[in-house]
Amino acid sequence: xxxxxxxxxxxxxxxxxxxxxxxxxxxxxxxxxxxxxxxxxxxxxxxxxxxxxxxxxxxxxxxxxxxxxxxxxxxxxxxxxxxxxxxxxxxxxxxxxxxxxxxxxxxxxxxxxxxxxxxxxxxxxxxxxxxxxxxxxxxxxxxxxxxxxxxxxxxxxxxxxxxxxxxxxxxxxxxxxxxxxxxxxxxxxxxx
Ligand code: GRF
Numbered sequence: 396x397x398x399x400x401x402x403x404x405x406x407x408x409x410x411x412x413x414x415x416x417x418x419x420x421x422x423x424x425x426x427x428x429x430x431x432x433x434x435x436x437x438x439x440x441x442x443x444x445x446x447x448x449x450x451x452x453x454x455x456x457x458x459x460x461x462x463x464x465x466x467x468x469x470x471x472x473x474x475x476x477x478x479x480x481x482x483x484x485x486x487x488x489x490x491x492x493x494x495x496x497x498x499x500x501x502x503x504x505x506x507x508x509x510x511x512x513x514x515x516x517x518x519x520x521x522x523x524x525x526x527x528x529x530x531x532x533x534x535x536x537x538x539x540x541x542x543x544x545x546x547x548x549x550x551x552x553x554x555x556x557x558x559x560x561x562x563x564x565x566x567x568x569x570x571x572x573x574x575x576x577x578x579x580x581x582x583x584x585x586x587x
Contacts, residue, residue, distance in 0.1 A: 399583045400428040402473040404481040409439015411479040411500065411571055416446045418576030425583050429471050433458065433483055458483065465492045475583050478537065479575070482514060485537055497537040497544075498582060500575050502567045504549055505533040519560040519567065527554050530563060532570045534578045548578045 401419070403412045409430075416427050430443035435452045443450050449471075457463045465488060468476070478485075478499040485497060501509055503518045508530075513521070522530045531551035536544035550573075552566045 397424070397587050399425045399474045399587055400472050401425065401475050401477055401579070401583070402429040402431060402468055402471065403427060403443075403477045403479055404431050404433075405437055405439040405479050406432060406434050406482040407437050407439065407480050409437060409442045409480065410568070411575055412439045412477075413442045413446075414572045415477060415479065415576050415579060416443065416448060418580070420446070422580075424587065425580065428473060429468070431464070431467075433481070439480075455483075459486050462488060465489060468492070475579075475586070476537075477579055485539070487539055490537065490539055495536055496586070498547070498579060499535055499537050499544070500571055501533045501535065502530075502564070502571065503533065504529070504531045504551065505535065505546065509533075509543075516560055516564060519563040522554060522563055523558070523560050526556075530554050530567060532567060532574065534575060547582060548574065550574050 403415060405412050412430060419425050419427050427448055429449050431451045431453060432440055433453060440450050453464060476493055476497040503522060508518050508521050529551050531549060533546055534548045535546045538544045550570045552570055554563055
């Protein structure tokens with residue numbers, strides 16, 4: 396079977412990236428080959444290094460105004476791109492270079508609580524303010540607009556009236572860690 400090579404893009408902690416790396420550690424046909432970040436301080440870079448995953452930090456000019464990142468991905472034989480807490484919009488040239496091969500996770504049930512500026516605790520604060528009785532995660536393909544690609548999976552959890560945004564965040568993170576790796580595996584496997 397053909398080997399799929401994943402590149403993970405992160406901006407911060409990288410806890411999802413670590414779960415994904417662990418999940419594919421001994422996989423016969425899917426390998427996490429590279430972890431990239433726009434943020435040199437992102438803790439996820441250290442997590443990746445612990446697993447001997449190659450890392451790369453890039454800036455806005457390299458990402459948005461050149462084909463440099465595409466060249467790096469091609470040179471590494473990357474077949475699929477996984478966004479895991481990556482905060483920059485994906486430029487058109489990258490989307491065209493990897494059509495239907497970029498996936499993202501959003502910490503709410505899209506189309507609710509998505510779009511520009513809806514990330515991190517802001518999402519959970521908005522869920523709390525709207526008095527939602529449930530929230531969850533959405534895993535979707537990526538297109539040129541924030542949080543608008545084809546939805547591949549959603550998983551839900553309840554929200555109690557007494558839950559703080561931090562408590563909501565903890566429930567959602569648990570779902571992310573539980574489901575993102577396996578949804579990625581299915582998505583990659585069906586596209587090989
Ligand atoms: C997650 O909540 C994910 O849904 C969102 O960014 C967060 C990343 O967390 N897109 P981590 O860096 O994986 O810990």
